Amino acid sequence: MVTAVYAEGKIVAAGGDVLVHNYSDPGSWAMLGRLVATAGVDVLYAFHELPTEVGDKVEVEDAGDGWRWLISGLDEAGRPFKVFVVRPEGDGEGISGPWVGCDSRLVWMALTAFERAVGVPWAESIGRTAERLILDTHPVARGGRRLDRVTAFWPEPVLGGNLELPYGSWRRELTPTERKADWVHVFDANAQYLSAWSGAVLGHGEPVHHQAPAFDRRRAGVWRLDGIPPNLRPELPPVALPGREWFTTPTVDRLLEVCDGSDAPMVVEAWIWPEQSRYLRAAAERMRNARDMIGAAQTACQIEIRHPRAEVAARGITNSIVNELALEMIKSLYRVETGRFNMGAREASRWFRPDWGHTIRALARCNLHRRLWQLGVAPFAIATDGLVFASDEPSGRAFAAQIRLPLGDGLGQYRHEATVPRLDLEGQLDERTGQLMRAIGKAAAADGA
Secondary structure, three states: OEEEEEEOOEEEEOOOOEEEOOOOOOOOHHHHHHHHHHOOEEEEEEOOOOOOOOOOOEEEEEOOOOOEEEEEEEOOOOOEEEEEEEOHHHOOOOOOOOOOOOOHHHHHHHHHHHHHHHOOOOOOOHHHHHHHHHHHOOOHHHOOOOOOOOOOOOOHHHHOOOOOOOOOOEEOOOOHHHHHOOEEEEEEEOOHHHHHHHHOOEEEOOOEEEEOOOOOOOOOEEEEEEOOOOOOOOOOOOOOOOOOOEEEHHHHHHHHHHOOOOOOOEEEEEEEOOEEEOOOHHHHHHHHHHHHHHHHHHHHHHHHHOOOOHHHHHHHHHHHHHHHHHHHHHHHHHHHHHHHOOOHHHOOOOOOOHHHHHHHHHHHHHHHHHHHHHOOOOOOEEEOOEEEEEEOOOOHHHHHHHHOOOEOOOOOOEEEEEEEEHHHHOOOOOOOHHHHHHHHHHHHHHHHO
16 A cells, blocks of 8 residues: 655655656546556545546446545556545645645655554545554464454444533633632643544454443453432532433442442443453554654754745744644544444444443543543643643643643653633633633733744
8 A cells, every 4th residue: 555645747655756757747546546546556646737537447436525535446457556646735623634734745745644653544534544654553463363354243331422522612610719810721631532542442253241340450341330329529510420320330340439439330231242352552652652753853853944044944844844743643542433433324334333432432431531530630621632720820831740740752651731811711711611721722822922
């Protein structure tokens, strides 16, 4: 599988090789498709004008509202081929990548940086790229387990789209002390879903129904509980989302951790998978290492940007932009694929695993709850993985040290996103979390202008 860019009369592979020179007029979809198929290309990002003629013995399917086409047919040797052709500048929804407005060279450099860091070529969409990565970490030749095909029966609880969700937009009333505080600090968790990919215990096979089983944190399952304990820390969000009876293993495990024993919920029934593994751990490790590689390259770019020679500084700026694009591509894999596991229109696909999607989201939420439980101060608002605090301490870093919130670029650490004066947010502190976060962003941008 090869991903390439078609621009300026050349077809260049993401790995760096020029596959075709001096080819500025494709003539027809058939000619273009056979040419790149012969070169081993299965995804082509195109910046030239695309053919209007179909040509002989190929089919062209518009696969995405005028931004993606699938060419299929026979090559010169009569072998079947399929090639996706994507127009990145036409992708206003971020489906194919974060490249809207970028020129062909930047796209090519970002594709190359991604492939070198992650080990698989970018595909025609975020989801397909995530699938490539997952399957690449489970090679059949070495006994790797493939994703299950369609499960004959899905328990009704896992088919609900909102079984397990992130905190999303949670907030509480400010305390009198918080209302008098001079500053508002915002911190953002690093790769919350990537950590969950690494640690999630996921089921294989067909789930089995059990009446009143003993809870086992080592088993992948969904459990119906009776007697959800009260929130022991009302200044924090609850472990279990309200109004629900069914929960995945991470949520039940966390509920049992925080209750005092006498108020532990009772498992009424459960669907438990017969086998389980941390199936996504290898893909998560690949992405974590890729993030570290891109981060190291970005550090080197910052040194070049400050170089007195203009050409060196210009190169550092270009490479810094490329690294930012590649990092955003990596982040999009685990964010988007987590949601795709729950895509109900894809039941005919082996990638429809709603139990996996629910489990990953639950583990990410419960990991965040564990962190909040350990802090010296509670946030008054949460936007998915962004934490908002009020304090008299003007320094965000000093405040993080006070409450034992670890700052850094690693998994399980947090970034200091913004610190703004409380007075800049008057009238917003009692608004919804989304409005508050936008107000904080505007205030921080104005402060940095």
